[in-house]
Amino acid sequence: MAESTKTIEIEVLRYRPEQDQEPFYQTYSVPFADDWSVLQGLQYIKDDLDSSLSFRWSCRMAICGSCGMMIAGVPKLGCRTFLRNYYPGKVRVGPLNHFPIERDLVVEIDDFIAKLERIKPYIIPKQPRRLDEGEYLQTPQQLEQFRQFSACINCTLCYAACPQYGLDPEFMGPGILALLHRYNADSRDGAREERMELVNAEEGVWGCTAVGYCSEVCPKQVDPANAVNQNKVNSAKDYFLRFVTPRGAGK
Amino acid sequence: MSTQTDKRRPYVRPMDGWWKKDPYFLRYMAMEATSVLVAVYAVILLVGLARLSQGEAAYNGWLAALKSPLSVAFHGLILLVFAYHTWSWFKVMPKTMPMIFLGGKKLPQAAITWTGVVVAVAVNLLVLCMLVRVQP
Numbered sequence: 001m002a003e004s005t006k007t008i009e010i011e012v013l014r015y016r017p018e019q020d021q022e023p024f025y026q027t028y029s030v031p032f033a034d035d036w037s038v039l040q041g042l043q044y045i046k047d048d049l050d051s052s053l054s055f056r057w058s059c060r061m062a063i064c065g066s067c068g069m070m071i072a073g074v075p076k077l078g079c080r081t082f083l084r085n086y087y088p089g090k091v092r093v094g095p096l097n098h099f100p101i102e103r104d105l106v107v108e109i110d111d112f113i114a115k116l117e118r119i120k121p122y123i124i125p126k127q128p129r130r131l132d133e134g135e136y137l138q139t140p141q142q143l144e145q146f147r148q149f150s151a152c153i154n155c156t157l158c159y160a161a162c163p164q165y166g167l168d169p170e171f172m173g174p175g176i177l178a179l180l181h182r183y184n185a186d187s188r189d190g191a192r193e194e195r196m197e198l199v200n201a202e203e204g205v206w207g208c209t210a211v212g213y214c215s216e217v218c219p220k221q222v223d224p225a226n227a228v229n230q231n232k233v234n235s236a237k238d239y240f241l242r243f244v245t246p247r248g249a250g251k
Numbered sequence: 252m253s254t255q256t257d258k259r260r261p262y263v264r265p266m267d268g269w270w271k272k273d274p275y276f277l278r279y280m281a282m283e284a285t286s287v288l289v290a291v292y293a294v295i296l297l298v299g300l301a302r303l304s305q306g307e308a309a310y311n312g313w314l315a316a317l318k319s320p321l322s323v324a325f326h327g328l329i330l331l332v333f334a335y336h337t338w339s340w341f342k343v344m345p346k347t348m349p350m351i352f353l354g355g356k357k358l359p360q361a362a363i364t365w366t367g368v369v370v371a372v373a374v375n376l377l378v379l380c381m382l383v384r385v386q387p
Contacts, residue, residue: 017258017259023262074273101261101262141352144350145350163266163270166266166269210343211275211279212279212343223346226345226346229346229347230348233347233349
């Protein structure tokens with residue numbers, strides 16, 4: 001801290017459910033060095049100014065996906081956003097949009113987790129494979145079909161960027177649909193038909209109106225908008241193909 | 252033993268005026284709004300077609316109406332709106348397509364957008380040239 005000469009004002013949206021009726025901004029003056037992230041600024045506040053401030057964080061290197069927050073109105077990871085970019089002005093920090101606020105910067109993501117379980121985010125092999133049959137082989141092109149979508153770190157920034165999710169939380173949302181596509185697009189997977197039911201549903205891909213901000217804010221270039229919109233085509237094909245190849249059981 | 256009370260009270264923020272809160276959403280709403288004017292212009296052209304079916308006089312009346320100062324100003328506005336409409340939809344286009352591989356490499360999204368824009372400009376120039384040539 002010795003080398004620090006600058007001080008930035010951080011306005012944090014506070015909400016303490018046991019005493020506040022609604023959220024309010026609280027301003028903290030934080031001395032910082034050029035290489036400080038917003039997350040480090042918040043840690044300074046918690047350690048030295050106000051221990052009651054709550055926020056989530058873990059890895060500090062943009063891989064755990066815990067420290068997503070609204071920084072100057074944009075969904076960002078606190079650990080990869082620098083305070084110096086906002087100096088000499090103030091910087092406003094708030095909990096991720098479109099999620100209920102649990103406390104201060106902590107949002108309630110129960111809905112996201114429940115949806116994540118529903119898409120079966122793991123490879124379900126087409127048929128059981130014995131060890132002596134060896135490994136699965138994939139061409140570089142088959143890998144490319146899902147590689148970018150597998151980079152998702154579940155940070156939910158795309159949900160904070162998606163007005164359709166904010167307006168209707170029933171919508172599966174960009175991140176989950178991108179992860180769903182990650183498994184459906186994998187040549188080793190055999191559960192496509194099960195997952196297509198979620199894609200085709202009212203709250204599946206058709207809830208998306210192609211705003212595209214999800215792909216813009218994604219810290220891992222997953223491009224969820226691409227996954228969702230590719231699946232509009234898949235969903236339409238699925239709908240028409242059922243007249244050609246009936247599947248039974250009302251599907 | 253005391254009864255534990257749940258202090259959790261998740262706060263849901265309102266969505267009122269969401270599209271005014273980020274310039275990205277404003278551009279999205281502008282893109283959506285251009286679709287309305289595209290539909291309006293399609294109606295104007297359909298009216299022209301209907302007038303054509305009613306005979307030469309009716310069609311000439313429709314043509315004369317298009318030449319009024321108000322109509323010319325409206326066409327200026329429509330041109331700008333269509334240009335933005337074209338650009339914004341070609342920008343979205345790569346998001347809506349499956350991946351394209353050329354020589355084993357994934358085609359970048361910008362290449363898809365710009366191909367669309369170049370084709371749109373070329374087709375418009377071609378139509379313009381044809382119109383100039385048939386002009387009496």
